[in-house]
Amino acid sequence: MNLAEGVQIVSFGLLSLMMIGAALGVVLLSNIVYSAFLLGGVFISIAGLYILLNADFVAAAQVLIYVGAVNVLILFAIMLVNKRQDFAPLPNAWVRQGATALVCAGLFVLLGTMVLATPWTTTNVLGTLPAESTIVRIGEHFFTDFLLPFELASVLLLIAMVGAIILARREFLPEETMSPEAKQQPALTLPEKPRELLTAGSDKKG
Incomplete structure (x- = not known):
């Protein structure tokens, strides 16, 4: 660019x-x-x-x-x-937080030192050659030389996606695969009024 x-x-x-x-x-x-x-x-x-x-x-x-x-x-x-559960407070949590802060600070210092010490000039390497887009060339290799591995990876990802959908919708499995205990559970219904209240109301009307 x-x-x-x-x-x-x-x-x-x-x-x-x-x-x-x-x-x-x-x-x-x-x-x-x-x-x-x-x-x-x-x-x-x-x-x-x-x-x-x-x-x-x-x-x-x-x-x-x-x-x-x-x-x-x-x-x-x-x-x-x-x-939906809050994190329980851990004893001596400040030790873990301090160790995490030290590791992050050490990585930051290490990466900063590498950035400052690395020569970033690339004029000697590239010369006057213009930067060309590599998407077309990689696409040609994908659909010519590496077509079979590319399609196999697509099929593998499709199988993983279908398996994830089945696991996510496991409550809608057919009845043949349900256990006998699950079949014997009563269906959810609306709560009925107590019979005593119904009989008492009918006596008052009479």
């Missing part, structure tokens, strides 16, 4: 702020559903950074795989569990 230098800097700053804010929300929010939605925001902002780096296929794969598959799978798992 050929953009002006100022536009690239502004876009990089906005995407970085979006990614950092969403990542902090994933870690700090107590509601796990909100954390899962913010995780999708992290993935989308990373895809935007890939677009700035002219990695169009990696950006598309980031959106399709991580946002469209992994994040949706996490949301489905959370909503299917539907466990």
